[in-house]
Amino acid sequence: MTDQTAPPTQTNPAMDRMKASLARRYAAEKRFQSYGIIAIILALSMLVTLFATIIGTGYTAFVQHTVHLDVTLFPQDIDPEGNRDPEVLARADYQSAVNDALYSLFPEATGRSARRDVRALVSSGANFVIRDMVLDNPELVGQRVSVRVPLATEFDQVLKGNIDPAVDLGVIRERSTDIPWTLPPGERLISEGQADYMQQLVRQGEIDASFNRWFFTNGDSRQPELAGIWGAAVGSFFTLLVTLSLSFPIGVAAAVYLEEFAPKNRWTDIIEVNINNLAAVPSIVFGLLGLAVFLQFFGMPRSAPVVGGLVLTLMTLPTIIIASRAALKSVPPSIREAALGVGASKLQCIFHHVLPLAMPGMLTGTIIGMAQALGETAPLLMIGMVAFVVDIPGSPMDPSTVLPVQIYLWSDSPERGFTERTSAAIMCLLGFLIFMNAAAVLLRKRFERKW
Incomplete structure (x- = not known):
């Protein structure tokens, strides 16, 4: 009998390097996934801590x-x-x-x-x-x-x-x-x-x-046990009503003109750049503008929701214009071509075909802009809506305050009764914001068209 020995295995250096590279790549992907999971857990834990603190203090x-x-x-x-x-x-x-x-x-x-x-x-x-x-x-x-x-x-x-x-x-x-x-x-x-x-x-x-019940039916008061949010809630309603009445039609009209009618030249490019820049301007700048223009120049009533609505209109217009233009761009060009092909005019094409299809996106941007306006405090402080107002406003011309400013006023009070009412008012404000953002999501899901 003769002994037969196995031939020595041949190693491939290129294959070894490729396997090592794949192992490092897979390890890096797992680390990246772990970082993402850790970040989500940290964000959720901070959010839970925030809500637990607010609810625990304000309930x-x-x-x-x-x-x-x-x-x-x-x-x-x-x-x-x-x-x-x-x-x-x-x-x-x-x-x-x-x-x-x-x-x-x-x-x-x-x-x-x-x-x-x-x-x-x-x-x-x-x-x-x-x-x-x-x-x-x-x-x-x-x-x-x-x-x-x-x-x-x-x-x-x-x-x-x-x-x-x-x-x-x-x-x-x-x-x-x-x-x-x-x-x-x-x-x-x-x-x-x-x-x-x-x-x-x-x-x-x-x-x-x-x-x-006094918390939901009374206005502000020096006594914490009688202080309520109804006056601030009515003031917020009138302020947002003025904001919505002005910002939505103006924002949609500006977006339609810039996207569908305006010529593409240097001036329209400058306008688009400035609209994008205005969306990032700090809100207090709009408050200074409202103080200088609406109060000092035009002499409008201080602390009135109509002035607050005008200031918030200036602040939310860039957001609504940008969202409306994005919604118009999402409409396929074939819709316009088909409408024009059957004899529709430019206006008929826009108002009968393009706008109805883009309206869900416009409404979503508008609701998000309104939610942003609801939570603003700094621009309203500049126009005097920080005043102590006990009476419930009956119209947009009456002196009033809004929920964020009411929260600011109560947080500055030393009494323990105002501390719990500050957290309770924050809970109500967060409830409104969650409702408005949920409405925006539902509108987008309900009317969104897939092309």
């Missing part, structure tokens, strides 16, 4: 503690002449009726200091709640009515567990009689007497936690 604003009072509306104090004149009823002294109802709950509070502590339990705006009831139903004059008035913000925040500068909050909620005071008297948020009175109301079941 308590949707609940308000109220005190049950039996208020006697004496005719000699409310309507001495008995003619039920709304102006007389609006100027009547309702605070005395509130104070008398509070004193009846604590007959032992006879001294000046004790009665001051009793009056501090309810909001200083409780008289306005009763006034609104009487104005809605003047027949209540002369009757004894049962009403719930908001608790003062310090006691409301104590019961919600948001602040603990002087007492153990759980003690009051558990209706205990012992309060472990942790701060000296000069640094306590509420006095011992006020804490005793509040505990007595809790034990008697006179304090109730209910849905905070």
Whole structure:
């Protein structure tokens, strides 16, 4: 027998280099995918943290503690002449009726200091709640009515567990009689007497936690327990109404002219470049422009939604023009050629065929521009919409504020009650923005044409 040995294997250096290169390429692709996944996880975690912080701080604003009072509306104090004149009823002294109802709950509070502590339990705006009831139903004059008035913000925040500068909050909620005071008297948020009175109301079941309707029906107020977003919401509505009424037709008309009718020369190139540049200009520049032109030159009313709408129109026009031109470009040239081929004029081709097909993209750009305008603050601060406005605006010419500016004002207030209302207002604003962006996505999906 003869031994047969296997021939030595031949190595191919080129093949080895190619395999090593493929391994490095695959490893690089896996690393890139890992970086992308890590980036998405980080972005989502930051987003969740942001929403958790806002919701965790602001959800308590949707609940308000109220005190049950039996208020006697004496005719000699409310309507001495008995003619039920709304102006007389609006100027009547309702605070005395509130104070008398509070004193009846604590007959032992006879001294000046004790009665001051009793009056501090309810909001200083409780008289306005009763006034609104009487104005809605003047027949209540002369009757004894049962009403719930908001608790003062310090006691409301104590019961919600948001602040603990002087007492153990759980003690009051558990209706205990012992309060472990942790701060000296000069640094306590509420006095011992006020804490005793509040505990007595809790034990008697006179304090109730209910849905905070004032947050959605009131305008701004110095008292956090009475401050609401309705005035700012109406102001935002009027401002966006003016913005939409001006920016949409002007933006669409400008886009149609530039894309379909304007000659391609140096001037139109300059216009297009400037429109693209205006889309990147900081919003506060438009506020300075509105201050100089609309307020100082034309003398328009300060803090009015009509001025805010004009400023936001200037800011959103570049976005709408760019989106509308992109929508017009997406319409196939064959549509235009077919329309012109059957005898349609240029205007008929544009308005009967091209615009209907491009309208979904135009509406999407418009809604995105409106969502951007809804969240703007800086340009509106420059035209005076930062003013403290209590009344609900009735028209675009009335002084008002908007939701982003309202959030800015509340965030600058030191009271803990405004802190939770700031987060609650942010939640409402984010809800509007999410709704508007979702509407833009749905419109695009619903009317989008595939060519």
